[in-house]
Amino acid sequence: MKRIMIGVAWPYANGPIHIGQVGGCYLPPDIFRRYHEMKGNEVLMVSGSDQHGTPVTVTAEKEGLTPEETAEKYHKINLKALRDLDVEFSLFTYTMNETHKRVTQDIFKTLYEKDYIYLDTMETFYCPDCERFLPDRYVVGTCPECGQEDIDGDQCDECGVLLDPPDLLDPKCKLCEGSPELRESEHFFLRLSAFQENLEEYLEDKDHWKNHVLNFTKSWLDRGLEDRPISRDMKWGISIPIEGYEEKKIYVWFDAVIGYLSTSIKWSEEGEGDWTKFWKNPDAEHYYFLAKDNIPFHTIIWPAMLMGYDEDLNLPYDVPGNQYMRLGGEQFSTSRGLIVSLPDILEDFDSDPIRYYITTIMPEVKDTNFRWEEFEDKINSELVGNLGNFIHRVLSFSYSNFGNVPKAGDLDDRDKEILETIRSKVETVGANIESRKFKKGLEKLLQLSREGNRYLNERAPWEEIKEDKRRAGTTLNISLKIVKALCIAGAPYLPHSMDELWRYLKHEGSVHDQSWNEAFEPLKQGLELEEPEPLYDTINLSDMEQESQLSESLKKLDLRIGKIRKVEEHPNADRLYVCRVDIGDEERTLVAGLRPYYEKDEMQGKKVVVLANLEPATLRGIKSEGMMLAVDCDEDDTVSLLSPSADLGENIKGSERGAPQISFDDFKKVNLKTSVWRDSKVITEEDTHLEPIKNDGFEGIGIALVGDKKKKCLILEDSEGVVRTDKDVTPGCEVK
Ligand SMILES: [Zn+2]
Ligand SMILES: [Zn+2]
CATH class of the missing domain: 2.170.220.10 (Methionyl-trna Synthetase; domain 2)
Known part of the structure; x- marks a missing residue:
């Protein structure tokens, strides 16, 4: 058993983590940690929010918050986002905590007393x-x-x-x-210059470092180390613990790297374990994951601080610093607004597809690019088309033809060969993770599932089963062994879906509690399988874009469910009624041109959809404070009110309560039509077939919001379901 300390670069609490940072420094250590835990090693993984320094105060001033408020706000956001991405730490803390302040000031004081x-x-x-x-x-x-x-x-x-x-x-x-x-x-x-020789010596056995990290560090040493200022004239941060200088603060970088040690100590204080087993143990290995801008702090400044403070403390064993992951060729930057944030992308996609794509473009040796088209393509062709497809074919064929894990009969050479392939591929995946080559490890995993697909196609159990059910069983047994191996070896990369797969395989507990060698152990025999769902969905970005456009236009409307309390004839117009409509917290006067189509009694007490944020207009001398939505059907020569089912005062789903006022002209630009659903197609007009973005198998008449591209539509719903029309009308009528 090895002891491994993993330090992960501290994100500034001045904005949400962006996906460039995920590829640079947050995903790699999580894959590394999960693997080592499966190998039976003891791992301590620490990080936290870097809450001090000018990045936080600049943002606080911009947002009109205090530095504490900004620091806490982004700490919470980032902690949640990392959890949602299934990146797990032994402890993810923040630099505003007392232990951190104490350890930082102690290190500062000790180094000061030693004249460093x-x-x-x-x-x-x-x-x-x-x-x-x-x-x-x-x-x-x-x-x-x-x-x-x-x-x-x-x-x-x-x-x-x-x-x-x-x-x-x-x-x-x-x-x-x-x-x-x-x-x-x-x-x-x-006094960095005092550590020149010690650091040169320290670097002597670091041939296992990445070239660019080693070269960058050596070039600093070759130029000769210069002393660095580590105090700042500002109010925010940890005070200098020297009498008479408390007004000055410790430079954020000096305090951030200390976070690795202080968090380990805090982890002990919280009763989780003994930090000295990781820090004062020559056999423990320390790994620091970060992007290239942080290299000198971890390969020079932090080791020098540790050497000067307490020579019993472990120094970094490896600093697998990554290059940059950029967005379509440009550098992600919070300050320049060029950013895809982790919380945002997690709103649209599951964690494993994000982890998958980011691993395939991890900037391990050179800068890489995040490209949306490539994201879509890789998820659909590799994660869904290769890995997910193989797993699903095997599970569903076994489920529907055997109902449990079939037994293997006699193995021929090809079967034995594939079992050997399982062993060699899983071992290569592990070896690559161990040597911090995560991208390569994932490629090997995909090769195994490609082999699996090939084997399955050669054997064609759907043919075998017609002649020889036993032989088909053997094929599936072997295929399920591949699935199990993929599940174990894929767990560090795709923690969520592999845990689900573990359940489908009818094994107990979580896949993350298994040992790596479980990949070669026999399958659980004889247990009933359940009907499998595909592990991954395909992605269609253009549909998602359409969906977000439609959601945006719906958000501009405050569509409230109201109830008609009173209807009277307009004194100055034949076609108009004057209605009092209760919309929950208030009653409004609405003037509506419904007299030719509805009797007064018919309308009384009816539930309607009210556009509550329409600019008031005076119609023949009476002010109308909004509008009841109705469809105008020339063909049927009628007008029908929309008929919601949910409670009075509720909003139509996706519309926004309190949305800013809009003009009638702006409302007319929103394309709402009646439509008929049949076989999950929407017919808005004769011959016009649209696909609803979400469809729960509803059939009948409803209202669809139609976008520019006119291929996709959004169905108007309230909390009770689809909003229908009061009367039966022809599809394609427009809502007025
Ligand atoms: Zn100025
Ligand atoms: Zn420069």
């Missing part, structure tokens, strides 16, 4: 207009190394260089866009 931290003066930016110092992200400018514009004052995300204030070209104050000046100020410095 000293006081000196330096030039920092000061904005005369704002009358304040401008630390880190309060200054923007151009990178002196790579020329990237609009970078933050402390580091260039593009090339990774760390900057001291005077290095930045064309500096601008982020608050007022004025030109800041340089002023002398006292600051504390980490």
